[in-house]
Amino acid sequence: MIPLPRSFYRRRTLTVARELLGKVLVRKVGKQILAGRIVETEAYFGADPASHSYRGLTPRCKPMFEEAGHAYVYFVYGNHYCFNVVTEQVGRAGAVLIRALEPISGIPLMERNRKTKEKHSLTNGPGKLCAALKIDQQFNRADLTKGNLLIIDGAQKKFRIVRTTRIGIREAKERLYRFYIKNNEFVSRK
DNA sequence: TAAGTGATAGTT
DNA sequence: ACTATCACTTAG
Numbered sequence: 001m002i003p004l005p006r007s008f009y010r011r012r013t014l015t016v017a018r019e020l021l022g023k024v025l026v027r028k029v030g031k032q033i034l035a036g037r038i039v040e041t042e043a044y045f046g047a048d049p050a051s052h053s054y055r056g057l058t059p060r061c062k063p064m065f066e067e068a069g070h071a072y073v074y075f076v077y078g079n080h081y082c083f084n085v086v087t088e089q090v091g092r093a094g095a096v097l098i099r100a101l102e103p104i105s106g107i108p109l110m111e112r113n114r115k116t117k118e119k120h121s122l123t124n125g126p127g128k129l130c131a132a133l134k135i136d137q138q139f140n141r142a143d144l145t146k147g148n149l150l151i152i153d154g155a156q157k158k159f160r161i162v163r164t165t166r167i168g169i170r171e172a173k174e175r176l177y178r179f180y181i182k183n184n185e186f187v188s189r190k
Numbered sequence: 191t192a193a194g195t196g197a198t199a200g201t202t
Numbered sequence: 203a204c205t206a207t208c209a210c211t212t213a214g
Contacts, residue, residue, distance in 0.1 A: 042209070050209070052198095060198060077210050078195025084209085097209055127210045168209055 001026065001152055003145045009068035013045040013087040013094035018179050020085070020096055021161060022154040024104065027133040029148070032109055034133045036101030036123050037154055040180040040187045042166045045087070045094035049171035053093030063141050064093040071149065073130075073140040080127030083135050085144060085151070099167070099178075100124045102186040103132075125188045159184075 004023065009016055020038050027034040044051035044064075052061035052074070063072040063086055072084040072095045088094035101123040103110060110122045110132040123129040130136065135149065144151050160182035165173060167189055180187045 044209070052209080055199085058199065074209085075197060076195095076208060078197075078208095080195095080210050082209060095209095099209085125210070166209070170208090 001150070003150045003152055004069075006067075006069045006145055009085060009087050009144075010089060011068075011087065013043040013096060014177065016085070016087045016094075017041040017043040017096045017177070018161060018163075020098070020151070021179055021181055022157060022159060024152050024154045025098065025101060025129075025133070026150045026152055027106075027135065027148065029109070029134055032106055034106035034109060035104040036129065036133070037104055037156075038098055038100075038151075039102050039184045040098075040100035041178070042097040042099055043094075043177040043179075044084070044097060046092065048175070048177075050166065050169040050173075050175070051093070054171075057093075061093065064095045065091060066141070068094075069144050071135075071139045071142045071144060073135060073137055073142075075137065076127070081130040081136050082126045083130050083139070097126060098129065099126050100180070100186050100188045101129050101132075102184060120185065124186045 023038050053064050070086045084095035084097045114132050123132045162182050163176050166178045
């Protein structure tokens, strides 16, 4: 199980967001492996008004300015975590929000973590996939090239990509910074 | 469609 | 200190 190299992440955020589609997020919890194929992403970077980095460096968004290939995890709406992967060179803010996964392994444990047996609602949203894979604040700034949370290459490489607008933001709604795998049933919203 | 939930960041 | 806001989810 070879993690994607740091160089994969240290590029333009939009490029990384597109290329993360089809890759596999792997979470080890004890002897269990929870894994899912990334099917939907969003890019946030620099002076984008929808990005946490819009007004520059703050304690919360600091990881976005740091080394690529690490996690940026934050808590929203008093209930949920969102998992992002840091992109760009050090000093340039960028991160890709992972919005949806197609479950691959560890589905019974995901069902317990999510308190549902409905396969389609296990990981089809940013807060849902964090709950399913038990990703919380402790993974903020975790290195995704080693450890209990990794991203590896995926088996299936042939798929169509849809590029469209982001979800759940008020500013910069028109920017086409969301990517998803066409016709995939685990995408949060078409 | 709307309420719930609590940390964050910007303003007093 | 105070408060508006929020890269969401679930129930209704």
